[in-house]
Amino acid sequence: MTKTALKDFEALLERHRLKKTAPRLKVLSMLAAKNVATSQPDLEGVMNDIDRVTLYRILSAFEEKGIIHKVFDLNGTANYAMCSSNCGENHHHDEHLHFNCTSCKNVYCLDDLDLHGIDLPNGFKLDGFTLYATGLCPKCSKAVSKNNSKQFN
């Protein structure tokens, strides 16, 4: 983690009136470094010095403040990823495609997707939505075809 990034994270916490603690900064740096959503168990594995409960509380605090957003993967486990800048307190705008790779299990957040023109049946009042997709991510798709051609398993 660069010094600049650390300053950024500290500023982020300040903006949301959250105290700057070591565990919170660590979670921020972990999540910001990945382009895929991460589960609490995965985070716990990487940061084995931080208590499980602390992690849960940090994640829900961040979610409430609009710093990260939650998406459930194929197994129903919560995964977390940094929000785009326009999310606010108790108000998320994560209307993007969540792509869950069936091979590596990663959940990719794919922004910049045009989801306009979706018409709901009469009476339904839309709050927010997310397109959830499954399949193979570029890396795994490559690996699979490579393995196939080499007759490996």
Next chain:
Amino acid sequence: MTKTALKDFEALLERHRLKKTAPRLKVLSMLAAKNVATSQPDLEGVMNDIDRVTLYRILSAFEEKGIIHKVFDLNGTANYAMCSSNCGENHHHDEHLHFNCTSCKNVYCLDDLDLHGIDLPNGFKLDGFTLYATGLCPKCSKAVSKNNSKQFN
């Protein structure tokens, strides 16, 4: 449950080479009677004579066979609903809108939605997708506005 429906469910099980057992028929009749997806805990509550594990096994067997499909609600709990007729063994076509009401928590399966023209970034191989939305269903939306106008809570 009408006798006709029962015969239908028995035929359905036969088609999928599943033995016609009381628990399976009961699950089918419960799911078919609802137009919303149902969670395992909810099913367990209604069918308290059937073992929890049996329920899990029935649900995953049905899912594998393409009889029902699974969708996670706001809390990450698995909910199950009957598939449209064109689902097959290990191959689902539940590409429809799952609408999770924030008030009654019901998950509605809204078919007949045009989700074409969704372009994935290069390299992603799409397997299946589902649009997951939250908000108020017609019933709750009505109830809320009624309550508001009467100044109730």
Next chain:
DNA sequence: AGAATAAAGCAAGTATATTGCAATATTAAT
């Protein structure tokens, strides 16, 4: 530096789901 307060850590508990195995029900063959 010290007080007020928020957050972390620990222990215990809950809910959802899974696995192994014995008992039971279904199906097919006689």
Next chain:
DNA sequence: ATTAATATTGCAATATACTTGCTTTATTCT
């Protein structure tokens, strides 16, 4: 209709994800 083969159920135990209550520690404000 019985019986044998086999699939399914039910039970006990276990795993995993998450929660709650309470004490200790760290942060921040003065």
